[in-house]
Structures are given as C-alpha cells and as structure tokens.
Amino acid sequence: MTADTRTGHDLAATLTVVVIGSVMSVLDVTIVNVALHPLAVALRAPLTAVGWVSTGYTLALAAVIPTAAWAMARFGAKHTYLAAIALFTAGSALASLSWNIQTLVLFRVLQGLGGGLLMPVGMAMVIRAADRRRMGGPMAVLGIPVLIGPVAGPVLGGWLIDTASWHWIFLVNLPVGGLALVLAARLLRHDGRQPARRLDVPGLLTLSPGLALLIYGLATGGSRGDVTEPGALVPALAGLALTAGFVVRSLTAREPLLRLRLLADRTFAAALATMVLFAAGYFGSMLLTPMYYQTARGLDATRAGLLGIPLAVAVGTSMQVATRRIDRASPRLMILSGIVIAALGLSGFAGLLGPDAPYWRLCAAMAVMGVGVGMVLMPLNTTATRGLPRDDVPSGSTTLNIVSQVGVSIGTALMSVVLASNTAGTGIGTQRAGAFQHTYWWAVALLALALVPAVLLPRRSAALDAPPPVPQPASQQPASQQAASQQAEPARASRGTA
Structure with a gap:
C-alpha cells in the first residue's frame, strides 16, 4: 500500500x-x-x-x-x-x-x-x-x-x-x-507516543469558568429580556474578567492551554472575527423564526418546524457545493459573496413580515439566506485551519469552536433582549409581526458587520501552497503498514527525483 x-x-x-x-x-x-x-x-x-x-x-x-x-x-x-x-x-x-x-x-x-x-x-x-x-x-x-x-x-x-x-x-x-x-x-x-504536556491549570481555571459564566450571563439576560439585570450582568462581567485573565496568561505561559499567538496569523484572526459576527447574526435569527410563526402567526410547533426545512436544505446543499470549490476559488470572494447573499435573503424575509405574508415567499427568502450561509460556514473553517502547522491544529480547531459558541450566545441573547423590548404588550397580529421585523434588522446588521473582517481573508486559495500530509512514522504503524510503507519507499524516492 x-x-x-x-x-x-x-x-x-x-x-x-x-x-x-x-x-x-x-x-x-x-x-x-x-x-x-x-x-x-x-x-x-x-x-x-x-x-x-x-x-x-x-x-x-x-x-x-x-x-x-x-x-x-x-x-x-x-x-x-x-x-x-x-x-x-x-x-x-x-x-x-x-x-x-x-x-x-x-x-x-x-x-x-x-x-x-x-x-x-x-x-x-x-x-x-x-x-x-x-x-x-x-x-x-x-x-x-x-x-x-x-x-x-x-x-x-x-x-x-x-x-x-x-x-x-x-x-x-x-x-x-x-x-x-x-x-x-x-x-x-x-496517534503514537506524544511528548508529555503539562496541563495549564491556571489557564483552565480562568477560561472554562469564564466561558461558562459569560454564556450563562448572556443566556439569563436573553431569557429575562434585560442583560443589565444583576443576575445576568454580574456573571457576564465575571466571565469577561476571567477570560481576559486567560488571554494574559496564555500569552506569557510556556505551555498555554491554547496557543493564542496563532492570532498573529492574519488569515486565522480574520476568520475568527468573521465567524463570531456571522454566527451571532445567523444563529440569533434562527431563534426568532419559530417564535414568529408560533406567536405572530398562531402556528403549532410542528408546522413551524416544517417551514424551516427549506432553509436547512438550502444551507446543506450550498455548503456541499461551496466547500468542495474552496480549494480552487478565492476564499475572500466566496465568503464575502456568501455574507452578502445571506444578508439579502434575511433582509427579504424581514421586509415580508406581516400577519398575512404568504408562507411560500417567506420560505423562499429564507432559502436565499441559506445559500449564503452554506457559502460561509464550512469554507470559513477550511480557510482558517488550512495553513496552520500540524502541531497547532488542535489549538486552532478548539479556538474556532470556542469563538463560534460565543458568537451563537451573543446573537441569541441580543435577539432575545431586542425582541422582548419590542413585544411588551403586543398580541398576535400586525403589532407583534412589526416587533419581529425590527428585531430581524439587528440580525441583518450583524451579518453585514461580518463583511469588515472578511475583507482581510486571502484573495487567492492557499491550497496549492499548503504542505502535503505528513506520513506517520513507521515505528508508530502496525506491522502490516510498516511493510507496505517500506515497499512504497522506492516509488516515493523516484517521484521525488523526477
């Protein structure tokens, strides 16, 4: 082999x-x-x-x-x-x-x-x-x-x-x-034997509770419709303080929990900034849609869920096509285009909102947004992690997941608070639909803001410049694979000479 x-x-x-x-x-x-x-x-x-x-x-x-x-x-x-x-x-x-x-x-x-x-x-x-x-x-x-x-x-x-x-x-x-x-x-x-690595206990004791407190504070503020309420504000600020302490620690520790120095890479940093804003806008809007169908249009949960299928299909289909094209396409052009399409689709949905808006038009607008979302999420992950050195991949993927989770929490809390402030005292009908419409524009604004860091993404795909995968050392392979590797060595040598 x-x-x-x-x-x-x-x-x-x-x-x-x-x-x-x-x-x-x-x-x-x-x-x-x-x-x-x-x-x-x-x-x-x-x-x-x-x-x-x-x-x-x-x-x-x-x-x-x-x-x-x-x-x-x-x-x-x-x-x-x-x-x-x-x-x-x-x-x-x-x-x-x-x-x-x-x-x-x-x-x-x-x-x-x-x-x-x-x-x-x-x-x-x-x-x-x-x-x-x-x-x-x-x-x-x-x-x-x-x-x-x-x-x-x-x-x-x-x-x-x-x-x-x-x-x-x-x-x-x-x-x-x-x-x-x-x-x-x-x-x-x-994986084979890895050099022993000490757990950065101070880093863990600042980042893990910090993230948990921050997300708890945002979730509590969103559910109560007021992020300044002490039960939400205090844990959120404590979480921010602990997270800031982790940042200081990670930049000075010999073996930090996460290698935040990866942010010196412009592509990685731009991808993270784009991700947090886009995730906030997209997933924040996803909180609103079933609530609109149920509280402003009077639908049950099953029918509201069925109306979300066109969006999910559009996201999945577009993601498959766009991610397979990212090796040859311009990351900047694809992701910028996806953000614009997503924002236009959500704008169309917000503009149509009303107590009697045809469902097929609402689903069509959401499907347009889904096409844009599929052009952003996985292509952005691919662009962020492609150029990382092999040893930095775990830190990179972990940081990307943390940033995405924080973006989702920020977007969900923000949409909840804005919606609560606009729906107080409204019933089913025109007034409640107008409250949702106002809230959706905040989600559109977050999507539009994601364009700013996305401009810093690379214009040219780095696929051809990326290193090939590093073969596993023979000492770490099963005996059958060691034999196959030894048989393949002359062929690899001849290709390298050519």
Missing part, C-alpha cells in the same frame, strides 16, 4: 467516525429543543426549570471545549474521541432514566462534557488526515450533519414524543453511540 493510498484510507475512516458522532450530537440538540414543553408536562416542572436541560448542556459544552487541545496532546486524539463518545452515550442513557428535572439536568451536563469534545477533536483529526491542498472535499463531508440535523431532528423528536415517550429522545442516541464507539476503536489510527 502506497503512502497516498494509506492516507486516503485513514481519511475515509476518520470521516466515517466523525460524521456519525457529529450527526448524533446535532440530532440530540435539535430533538431536545422541540421536546422542552413535553418534558415540562411529563416531569411536572416549570418551563424555566426545564430550560436548564438545554442551558446545562451548553454550559458543560463551553467548560470542556478549552481542554480539547490539551487532551489530544496528552492522551492522543483517538483516546480523547473515544472518551467523548462514551461520555455522551452514557449521559444519554442516564438521561432516559431521569426521575425528576434535577437528575435530567445533571445527566445533560454529563452529555455536554462529551459533546463539547466531539467537534474540536473530530475536526482536528480530519484536518490532520487530509491533504491540505485538497481539504474542500473532506470539510464538505464534515458538514453533512448540518444538513441532516436541522431537517430530521424536529421531525424525529416530534414523532418519538407523539408515538412513544420522552425517554426515547435520549434512547435514540444509544445505538448510534454504540456504532460510533465500535467504529472509532477499529478504524481510527493511534
């Missing part, structure tokens, strides 16, 4: 495992989101308490993501990913056995500890296994869960609740998690 063939097999195996794990995670989030009201009824708990089923998961996610880079260096990517799948699956099993809201929230936190590692570790493994000159295809495959989850999750969740019971929204994860565990154990390649 040649080195190129071996690399192709490793990449295919890694993608198979990571996509299955990501589909499980994305489906879980979308299923639980439609199940909050049934959970409140079944567990006899107020909706404010049931909201912690999602909030607790998110906070655990934010707290554990910063450890991903260290865990990969200390234990290896394969072992870290196996642990993440095991935690998520065990949390799912325990959540299905919950006997009250307190235990359900506790087990959702356990799920979040596993879920927080799935995406950064999975992305890092794919980037390491891929040829940097041809990353578009693998990253497009990595985007498949974004297509499946938002389309299938609400429908599957509603069906499970209506035909079975709420327990099944967690039990459905068990066969998928079991399959992912078996495939990961069999297909993923061992």
Whole structure:
C-alpha cells in the first residue's frame, strides 16, 4: 500500500467516525429543543426549570471545549474521541432514566462534557488526515450533519414524543453511540507516543469558568429580556474578567492551554472575527423564526418546524457545493459573496413580515439566506485551519469552536433582549409581526458587520501552497503498514527525483 493510498484510507475512516458522532450530537440538540414543553408536562416542572436541560448542556459544552487541545496532546486524539463518545452515550442513557428535572439536568451536563469534545477533536483529526491542498472535499463531508440535523431532528423528536415517550429522545442516541464507539476503536489510527504536556491549570481555571459564566450571563439576560439585570450582568462581567485573565496568561505561559499567538496569523484572526459576527447574526435569527410563526402567526410547533426545512436544505446543499470549490476559488470572494447573499435573503424575509405574508415567499427568502450561509460556514473553517502547522491544529480547531459558541450566545441573547423590548404588550397580529421585523434588522446588521473582517481573508486559495500530509512514522504503524510503507519507499524516492 502506497503512502497516498494509506492516507486516503485513514481519511475515509476518520470521516466515517466523525460524521456519525457529529450527526448524533446535532440530532440530540435539535430533538431536545422541540421536546422542552413535553418534558415540562411529563416531569411536572416549570418551563424555566426545564430550560436548564438545554442551558446545562451548553454550559458543560463551553467548560470542556478549552481542554480539547490539551487532551489530544496528552492522551492522543483517538483516546480523547473515544472518551467523548462514551461520555455522551452514557449521559444519554442516564438521561432516559431521569426521575425528576434535577437528575435530567445533571445527566445533560454529563452529555455536554462529551459533546463539547466531539467537534474540536473530530475536526482536528480530519484536518490532520487530509491533504491540505485538497481539504474542500473532506470539510464538505464534515458538514453533512448540518444538513441532516436541522431537517430530521424536529421531525424525529416530534414523532418519538407523539408515538412513544420522552425517554426515547435520549434512547435514540444509544445505538448510534454504540456504532460510533465500535467504529472509532477499529478504524481510527493511534496517534503514537506524544511528548508529555503539562496541563495549564491556571489557564483552565480562568477560561472554562469564564466561558461558562459569560454564556450563562448572556443566556439569563436573553431569557429575562434585560442583560443589565444583576443576575445576568454580574456573571457576564465575571466571565469577561476571567477570560481576559486567560488571554494574559496564555500569552506569557510556556505551555498555554491554547496557543493564542496563532492570532498573529492574519488569515486565522480574520476568520475568527468573521465567524463570531456571522454566527451571532445567523444563529440569533434562527431563534426568532419559530417564535414568529408560533406567536405572530398562531402556528403549532410542528408546522413551524416544517417551514424551516427549506432553509436547512438550502444551507446543506450550498455548503456541499461551496466547500468542495474552496480549494480552487478565492476564499475572500466566496465568503464575502456568501455574507452578502445571506444578508439579502434575511433582509427579504424581514421586509415580508406581516400577519398575512404568504408562507411560500417567506420560505423562499429564507432559502436565499441559506445559500449564503452554506457559502460561509464550512469554507470559513477550511480557510482558517488550512495553513496552520500540524502541531497547532488542535489549538486552532478548539479556538474556532470556542469563538463560534460565543458568537451563537451573543446573537441569541441580543435577539432575545431586542425582541422582548419590542413585544411588551403586543398580541398576535400586525403589532407583534412589526416587533419581529425590527428585531430581524439587528440580525441583518450583524451579518453585514461580518463583511469588515472578511475583507482581510486571502484573495487567492492557499491550497496549492499548503504542505502535503505528513506520513506517520513507521515505528508508530502496525506491522502490516510498516511493510507496505517500506515497499512504497522506492516509488516515493523516484517521484521525488523526477
């Protein structure tokens, strides 16, 4: 087996495992989101308490993501990913056995500890296994869960609740998690011995609680419609202070938790800035859409979910096409064009809002936005990480996931506060539709602001300049692969001479 063939097999195996794990995670989030009201009824708990089923998961996610880079260096990517799948699956099993809201929230936190590692570790493994000159295809495959989850999750969740019971929204994860565990154990390649790396404990004790407090404060302010309320402002400011302390620490520590010096790379820094603004605008607007259909138009949750399918299909389809083209297209041109299209689509949706706006026009406008979103999200991830040195990939993918999560939290909180200030005292009809319209313009403004850092992205694709994947040392390969590698050595030498 040649080195190129071996690399192709490793990449295919890694993608198979990571996509299955990501589909499980994305489906879980979308299923639980439609199940909050049934959970409140079944567990006899107020909706404010049931909201912690999602909030607790998110906070655990934010707290554990910063450890991903260290865990990969200390234990290896394969072992870290196996642990993440095991935690998520065990949390799912325990959540299905919950006997009250307190235990359900506790087990959702356990799920979040596993879920927080799935995406950064999975992305890092794919980037390491891929040829940097041809990353578009693998990253497009990595985007498949974004297509499946938002389309299938609400429908599957509603069906499970209506035909079975709420327990099944967690039990459905068990066969998928079991399959992912078996495939990961069999297909993923061992990283080999890594130099011992000390855990940056001061960095961890500032960043993980800092992110959790910041996101908690934003979520609390959004739910109460006032970010200046002490219960929201105090934790948010404390989170900002701890995060600032982490930044100072990471720039001076010998072995920081995350290598923030990567921000000296203009492409990486511009991609992060673009991501936080775009994620805030896009995911913030996604909070508004089902609420508009239900509170301003009087639709039930099922019909509101069905109206979101055209957007999800447009995002997934566009993402597949755009990400496969990013190896040859100009990153700056593609991502700028995607931001403009997304902003125009959302503007069209906002302009149409009213108590009697035809649903087909609203779905068409959202589909236009979806085309733009697909041109931004995965191509932006690919552009940000393509040029990173191999040893910096874990820090890069972890930082990218943190920034994305913070952007989502900022956008969700901002839209919640603006909407609350505009809907006070309004009922179903023209007034409430006008309140949503005003709020959507804030989301459009955030999307437009993302154009500013996107201008700094590279004009020319770096695919042809990127280094090829580094073959695994023979001492770290199984015996069969060592023999194949030795047989392929003369062929590689002749190609290098030519």
